Amino acid sequence: MDIHFKEIELGDKPVFDHYFSLRHYENSEFTFTNMFIWRHAFNLRFSIIDGCLCTIGRFGKDFHFFFPPLDGEDGNVDSAIHKLIQYFKRQGYPIVMKGVTHITKKIIDEAVPGLFRYERDPNNDDYVYCTQDLIYLKGKKYHQKRNHINKFLRSYQYTYEPVDDSNIEECIQAELEWMENKDPVPGLEHEKVAVLEALRNFDALKLKGGALRIDGKIQAFSLGELLNPEMAVIHIEKANTQYHGCYAMINQQFAEHCWKDVPYINREEDMGIPGLRQAKRSYHPVKMVEKYTGYLREE
Numbered sequence: 001m002d003i004h005f006k007e008i009e010l011g012d013k014p015v016f017d018h019y020f021s022l023r024h025y026e027n028s029e030f031t032f033t034n035m036f037i038w039r040h041a042f043n044l045r046f047s048i049i050d051g052c053l054c055t056i057g058r059f060g061k062d063f064h065f066f067f068p069p070l071d072g073e074d075g076n077v078d079s080a081i082h083k084l085i086q087y088f089k090r091q092g093y094p095i096v097m098k099g100v101t102h103i104t105k106k107i108i109d110e111a112v113p114g115l116f117r118y119e120r121d122p123n124n125d126d127y128v129y130c131t132q133d134l135i136y137l138k139g140k141k142y143h144q145k146r147n148h149i150n151k152f153l154r155s156y157q158y159t160y161e162p163v164d165d166s167n168i169e170e171c172i173q174a175e176l177e178w179m180e181n182k183d184p185v186p187g188l189e190h191e192k193v194a195v196l197e198a199l200r201n202f203d204a205l206k207l208k209g210g211a212l213r214i215d216g217k218i219q220a221f222s223l224g225e226l227l228n229p230e231m232a233v234i235h236i237e238k239a240n241t242q243y244h245g246c247y248a249m250i251n252q253q254f255a256e257h258c259w260k261d262v263p264y265i266n267r268e269e270d271m272g273i274p275g276l277r278q279a280k281r282s283y284h285p286v287k288m289v290e291k292y293t294g295y296l297r298e299e
Contacts, residue, residue, distance in 0.1 A: 003087050005045035005056055008035055010204050019053040019070045026289045028126050028233050028268045029067065029099045033205045033225060037197040041190035049083050051075035064093040068104035077111035085296065097294035099124070105292060116294040123272035126289035127280045128231070129265050134255040134283065141284055145248055152245030156214050160253045163202065163209025163221055170218045171211060172199050175238060195236050198223050210254040212246065219243050220250035224258070232259045233266040
């Protein structure tokens with residue numbers, strides 16, 4: 001019998017949450033929010049195969065992939081992987097497994113020893129920071145960040161407020177206004193869809209958010225959630241760059257108001273974009289969640 005993969009819907013959140021909760025995952029992909037808000041951009045679908053959560057995707061027209069199967073209490077990873085491989089072969093797709101971390105690599109190699117070879121995928125490594133570093137910005141290495149924030153404080157009268165039903169619509173309008181001034185390239189269009197999905201389903205996704213109001217308008221906002229008991233993940237961070245230091249300020253304020261009791265913050269990957277890589281490195285991560293791509297060994 002052929003496997004049926006269904007599109008991801010809000011009602012699937014308990015299923016994903018259950019599988020993600022069974023191990024101490026640290027990669028940003030393994031939250032329902034990420035799967036849901038990027039489901040259109042990556043054509044994500046899923047199926048439960050032999051007790052394992054199996055998610056497949058497609059980027060562009062031809063790049064098909066699957067994430068490592070996540071085992072449940074009685075999951076059979078060996079069987080699930082072989083069924084995924086057979087499904088991809090029947091469709092004529094190459095066998096590509098994305099988002100493999102040290103944890104999932106160990107699970108895969110124990111289930112099917114020697115079946116896959118792995119290549120590092122540094123563009124998709126997640127940046128993990130000490131929350132206290134992001135809040136207090138102590139020491140010489142954060143001198144420039146403190147300067148940005150001090151200039152912001154001297155230049156603008158602002159208020160910080162949590163994102164909730166009272167200002168969600170303002171955040172949506174801010175995002176739409178900011179995107180109006182940018183060239184409509186596919187990556188930005190996908191990002192806009194993801195941001196709007198997160199905002200419009202904020203309560204259902206059980207997100208936390210913070211916003212900066214300057215001159216009576218929302219000029220920055222950030223959205224995140226707990227990834228595991230010791231780590232939060234920041235899914236969205238947007239700011240009006242006409243206000244100098246706005247990004248540095250929302251970063252610091254969101255960490256202080258929402259995550260001060262969580263040891264670490266995952267700020268996701270840089271996707272190989274030079275400016276984004278420089279920005280993420282400038283906050284001095286305490287560790288990287290390394291990612292690999294798995295390929296079937298030549299038979």
